Amino acid sequence: MYLARFEVLVSDSSKYFLLSLLLLSFLIQMPLILYNSLTRSKEAFQPVIPGQVRMYCCGVTVYDYCHLGHARSYVVWDVIRRYLQWRGYQVRYVQNYTDIDDKILKRAAETGQDWQRITQIYIQAYQEDMARLNILPADLYPQATASMPAILDLIEALVTEGYAYAAAGDVYYAVEKFPRYGQLSGRSLDQDSAGSSGRLGDGDQKKQHPLDFALWKAAKPGEPSWESPWGAGRPGWHIECSAMVKVCLGAEIDIHAGGSDLVFPHHENEIAQSEVISQRPLARYWMHNGFVNVGGEKMSKSLDNFTTIRQLLDTPLEVLEGEKLDPMALRLFVLQAHYRKPIDFTEDAIVAAQQSWQTLKEGLLFGYDHGLQLGWPDAQDPDFGDPSSMRISKIDEPMQRFQSAMDDDFNSPGALVDFI
Numbered sequence: 124m125y126l127a128r129f130e131v132l133v134s135d136s137s138k139y140f141l142l143s144l145l146l147l148s149f150l151i152q153m154p155l156i157l158y159n160s161l162t163r164s165k166e167a168f169q170p171v172i173p174g175q176v177r178m179y180c181c182g183v184t185v186y187d188y189c190h191l192g193h194a195r196s197y198v199v200w201d202v203i204r205r206y207l208q209w210r211g212y213q214v215r216y217v218q219n220y221t222d223i224d225d226k227i228l229k230r231a232a233e234t235g236q237d238w239q240r241i242t243q244i245y246i247q248a249y250q251e252d253m254a255r256l257n258i259l260p261a262d263l264y265p266q267a268t269a270s271m272p273a274i275l276d277l278i279e280a281l282v283t284e285g286y287a288y289a290a291a292g293d294v295y296y297a298v299e300k301f302p303r304y305g306q307l308s309g310r311s312l313d314q315d316s317a318g319s320s321g322r323l324g325d326g327d328q329k330k331q332h333p334l335d336f337a338l339w340k341a342a343k344p345g346e347p348s349w350e351s352p353w354g355a356g357r358p359g360w361h362i363e364c365s366a367m368v369k370v371c372l373g374a375e376i377d378i379h380a381g382g383s384d385l386v387f388p389h390h391e392n393e394i395a396q397s398e399v400i401s402q403r404p405l406a407r408y409w410m411h412n413g414f415v416n417v418g419g420e421k422m423s424k425s426l427d428n429f430t431t432i433r434q435l436l437d438t439p440l441e442v443l444e445g446e447k448l449d450p451m452a453l454r455l456f457v458l459q460a461h462y463r464k465p466i467d468f469t470e471d472a473i474v475a476a477q478q479s480w481q482t483l484k485e486g487l488l489f490g491y492d493h494g495l496q497l498g499w500p501d502a503q504d505p506d507f508g509d510p511s512s513m514r515i516s517k518i519d520e521p522m523q524r525f526q527s528a529m530d531d532d533f534n535s536p537g538a539l540v541d542f543i
Contacts, residue, residue: 155210158463158532160386160409161307165532170377171407176207176214177372179406181364181381181389182264184221185245186230188431189252191468192415192422196382198454199412199462201258203380203533217371218261219364220246222268223357228346238347252432255450265367267358271349273366274358278338278351280400290329292341292354298334301395307409308387336392338362361392368405369397379406383413413465422468430468442470443477452480455543458535479543 154167170176180200183193200216207214222242231238253260267274278294281287286300298304298312305311312334327333337359342348348355368376374397381390390409397405414421417428435453439445456476460466494502506512515522521541528537 153527153530155530156532157408157410159407160411161406166408168408170212171375174212176212176378177376178204178207178214178216178378178380179364179368179372179376180216180218180261180379181385182218182220183245183249184224184226185242185249186224186227187245188248188433190422190432191417191430191435192382194252194256194432194453195415195457195466196412197253197258198256198457200380201256202458202535203410203462204259206529206533215263215372216259216261217263217265217367219367220249220264220266221360221363222246222266223347224360248433255436256432256454257451263371265371267363267367270363270367270370271358273370274362275351277366277369277396277400278358278362281338281396284399286396286399287338288331289353292356293329293337294339294353295330295335296338296392296396297331298336298395299332301399303398304334304395305391307394308391310387310391334388336361336388338396361389362396364389365393365397365405368393369401374401374405375403376406378408378410380410380412383411386411410462412462413460416465416467418469419467440473442474446477448473449477449480451484452477455480455483455539458539459543461536462533483543 156165157168158164159166178200180197183189204214204216220242223238227238227241230236231241234241250260278287281296282289282294285297287294287296312332338361339351339353339358340356341353342355342357346357348357368379379390379393394405416422417430420428422428422430432453436448436450439447452473453476456468456472457466459472459476459479488508490499490502491508494507501507517523517526524541525538528534528540531537
């Protein structure tokens with residue numbers, strides 16, 4: 124269509140010159156802008172190594188099925204990863220499993236199953252749920268229990284450098300030793316440990332400061348443990364991610380991602396324990412997705428509005444006239460809100476997402492279903508209908524609008540305007 128316009132508007136002698144200028148203008152791309160939670164501002168994206176992106180996303184604690192909040196988070200990071208690849212970056216994406224934790228041990232005690240069996244069940248369930256949502260597997264899925272040497276090395280370094288102290292078999296990080304503590308969350312040291320989601324508070328009497336957090340926990344009777352210089356025990360939650368980031372991606376990465384609930388204490392503590400040893404920023408950019416609300420209230424088990432991914436996808440819904448929700452409709456629902464904003468899960472929103480996906484799917488499959496009958500010249504191409512072989516020109520106006528929206532902090536609602 125656009126070449127035809129060139130035929131009409133310009134002579135043969137100038138046509139190809141102008142087309143070359145158009146292509147050149149596309150190649151001189153506007154910068155990708157993203158919101159950095161650390162600076163609370165939008166910034167131009169400049170990876171540590173040009174052309175490469177090292178991205179770490181905090182994964183699930185494997186003691187239960189994934190819920191709608193997990194779906195929102197991992198769809199978002201999957202789309203951002205895919206967009207970076209589409210933009211031409213080589214992306215190495217790492218997402219961990221927390222496979223030793225109080226919640227896992229509690230579930231094992233409640234069910235009478237071995238704690239390792241619990242983690243195996245829910246790792247498998249996680250992989251099944253993500254595959255249904257068309258989420259690409261991570262390049263690497265490190266597990267905390269397989270990372271003990273790196274975890275112990277990092278704790279020893281923190282003790283040696285004076286940033287951590289041992290106390291009756293436990294080891295704590297001394298937050299007062301790190302002047303920048305609170306820079307990510309905006310908290311000050313005189314605030315209490317609110318927002319810790321039950322992860323803090325264990326062994327308060329041993330702490331030098333209320334916000335000091337456990338790097339190593341002394342073994343308790345009947346619980347799994349590993350040997351360490353401070354006695355048998357297991358790692359704290361926060362040190363696990365710091366060690367796995369370093370082993371899998373290096374001392375300084377490009378993007379560290381996770382839910383907004385991880386800003387404090389988890390990501391704040393990762394920064395504190397990593398940067399005092401590496402003397403480098405743990406991540407250039409910190410990114411956090413918003414919460415999922417149900418009927419205007421934050422989704423939580425206590426409010427009885429908690430929905431797992433498989434419950435949502437496997438149950439015929441009255442609001443959909445007895446049909447099941449298409450996994451791609453759930454994906455589309457997530458992308459119709461900006462990743463940093465809260466998203467409200469309502470019946471009307473789900474109906475709209477299901478209808479929008481059906482319309483979009485019909486459009487995407489139109490050529491595949493009807494190309495031969497319509498005499499389209501490439502309908503018998505062996506790659507016809509293969510999404511990986513789609514030939515969509517990046518210089519078309521809708522694609523330029525798509526890129527402009529996505530380049531502005533991954534504005535997926537704006538990017539979808541031309542397509543739904």
